[in-house]
Amino acid sequence: MKQFMMIFIGEDYADLGLSPEEMQNRMGKWFAWSQKMDAAGIKHEGEALTSKIRRISGVERTAKDIASTELKEIVGGYYTVSAKDFDAVEEIAKDFPDYDLGSYVEIREVMVFDH
Amino acid sequence: METKLIDHLFRYHSGKMVSVLTRIFGLSNLEIIEDAVQDTFLKASISWRKEQPENPEAWLTKAAKNRVLDIFRKLKSEQKLIPEIKAGFDSIATEELFLDAEIEDAQLRMIFTACHPKLDAKDQIVFALKTIAGFSTKEIASALLTKEETIKKRLLRAKKTIKTTNLAFKIPQGKELPERIDSVLNVIYLIFNEGFHSNKKEILVQKELCGEAIRLCKMLLKNKHTQIPESYALFALMCFHSARLDAKINTENELLDLKNQDRNKWSFPMIQLGNMMMNKAVETSQFSRYHYEAAIVVEHIKAPNFEQTDWNKILNYYKCLHKLQPSTSYLLTMAVVCLQSENYVKANYYFEQINPDDLAQRSYLFYGA
Numbered sequence: 001m002k003q004f005m006m007i008f009i010g011e012d013y014a015d016l017g018l019s020p021e022e023m024q025n026r027m028g029k030w031f032a033w034s035q036k037m038d039a040a041g042i043k044h045e046g047e048a049l050t051s052k053i054r055r056i057s058g059v060e061r062t063a064k065d066i067a068s069t070e071l072k073e074i075v076g077g078y079y080t081v082s083a084k085d086f087d088a089v090e091e092i093a094k095d096f097p098d099y100d101l102g103s104y105v106e107i108r109e110v111m112v113f114d115h
Numbered sequence: 116m117e118t119k120l121i122d123h124l125f126r127y128h129s130g131k132m133v134s135v136l137t138r139i140f141g142l143s144n145l146e147i148i149e150d151a152v153q154d155t156f157l158k159a160s161i162s163w164r165k166e167q168p169e170n171p172e173a174w175l176t177k178a179a180k181n182r183v184l185d186i187f188r189k190l191k192s193e194q195k196l197i198p199e200i201k202a203g204f205d206s207i208a209t210e211e212l213f214l215d216a217e218i219e220d221a222q223l224r225m226i227f228t229a230c231h232p233k234l235d236a237k238d239q240i241v242f243a244l245k246t247i248a249g250f251s252t253k254e255i256a257s258a259l260l261t262k263e264e265t266i267k268k269r270l271l272r273a274k275k276t277i278k279t280t281n282l283a284f285k286i287p288q289g290k291e292l293p294e295r296i297d298s299v300l301n302v303i304y305l306i307f308n309e310g311f312h313s314n315k316k317e318i319l320v321q322k323e324l325c326g327e328a329i330r331l332c333k334m335l336l337k338n339k340h341t342q343i344p345e346s347y348a349l350f351a352l353m354c355f356h357s358a359r360l361d362a363k364i365n366t367e368n369e370l371l372d373l374k375n376q377d378r379n380k381w382s383f384p385m386i387q388l389g390n391m392m393m394n395k396a397v398e399t400s401q402f403s404r405y406h407y408e409a410a411i412v413v414e415h416i417k418a419p420n421f422e423q424t425d426w427n428k429i430l431n432y433y434k435c436l437h438k439l440q441p442s443t444s445y446l447l448t449m450a451v452v453c454l455q456s457e458n459y460v461k462a463n464y465y466f467e468q469i470n471p472d473d474l475a476q477r478s479y480l481f482y483g484a
Contacts (some may be wrong), residue, residue: 012158019251020125027160035180048161
């Protein structure tokens with residue numbers, strides 16, 4: 001078993017103007033998905049990120065605040081799961097609820113270092 | 116551990132939160148309030164992914180209370196006028212505004228605001244659906260078969276009217292009340308009709324509208340000033356109509372007229388509820404259009420099949436309606452009712468009073484009949 005990270009990328013929820021009803025339905029789907037992973041005993045952790053972005057770059061360490069409205073794609077959160085390989089995670093990621101909002105999942109393997 | 120989320124919890128809660136916060140901060144801060152409420156649901160929907168709270172409703176109410184302080188700070192920092200709050204912000208008083216009875220009171224105030232005669236009739240429905248029912252502009256557009264841009268414009272116009280006319284956020288009193296309830300009932304019925312008579316295939320959205328109208332009417336019945344016979348009659352009417360909602364569509368998703376509906380599909384609990392409400396509604400000597408319309412639907416429901424409908428009774432009720440509010444479409448309906456009972460002479464009598472031009476777009480009905 002290896003560890004993988006599913007990274008969720010898309011437009012910020014707040015900028016989509018979802019109605020309370022839509023949010024609740026979506027939440028129900030997220031809830032079902034995370035329960036499914038828990039039941040399978042493969043989910044480790046996950047976090048959701050707020051929409052404020054501060055980017056620091058260059059040798060001058062220039063800081064710049066970016067509003068989520070300027071970007072169609074921001075990282076909204078992630079889950080780490082145990083799985084055999086990429087194909088297995090792809091199967092898991094099919095339950096990600098926000099494809100219809102144009103969001104997508106990026107699967108990355110967590111690197112294991114030899115000691 | 117699978118716990119089912121409460122149906123429509125967010126939507127219903129949205130109307131509550133917006134109303135209560137408006138009561139605290141006034142209609143002039145509606146934009147800020149709506150943003151704050153939206154943000155609360157956003158946070159809930161994301162934080163609940165990990166773990167759902169034991170009591171979702173209590174969680175949301177607590178979040179709404181926390182919002183009071185947030186908004187208060189925000190207004191202070193923007194040095195905006197904060198109406199209805201005296202100096203020395205009193206959190207105990209706010210706490211009390213979150214009691215169930217007070218929340219209902221706030222929602223009723225919001226309904227009266229939405230249906231204020233100063234607002235354009237088209238804006239009223241949109242504003243009510245957005246503010247009290249927690250629909251998004253997209254959902255309203257789809258429900259009312261209107262462009263989303265138009266809906267946004269109407270909302271802006273409604274908010275502008277509220278600001279410029281400085282509407283008070285209150286339940287009208289005394290002489291003003293009956294007239295104002297009238298317009299509230301009218302808006303509720305319009306919302307219901309949008310759902311019930313829609314030719315749209317997306318039955319779900321339409322059911323939402325009907326359900327929402329019934330919920331709004333229920334709020335009127337809970338308050339002693341607004342639980343008048345007309346309110347009961349409208350509630351009964353909507354129950355009777357709703358009872359037939361599922362029978363309106365066949366398996367191919369096509370609309371069926373009354374003649375071809377499967378009467379076994381009618382919802383009898385709804386009919387019973389309607390009957391109970393009707394009993395309350397008739398405790399008056401003055402019947403409203405809702406009374407007569409409900410009575411007509413009852414006749415259709417009572418008939419074991421289409422052929423055995425008591426057309427004479429129905430004709431009488433239409434006569435009463437026509438007397439209350441003369442309209443060409445009633446005349447046409449009465450003519451058609453006479454045709455059903457094969458009373459051609461009488462049908463002709465009504466047809467002769469109709470000028471097809473009055474029916475505008477519906478003149479095809481005249482020629483069709």
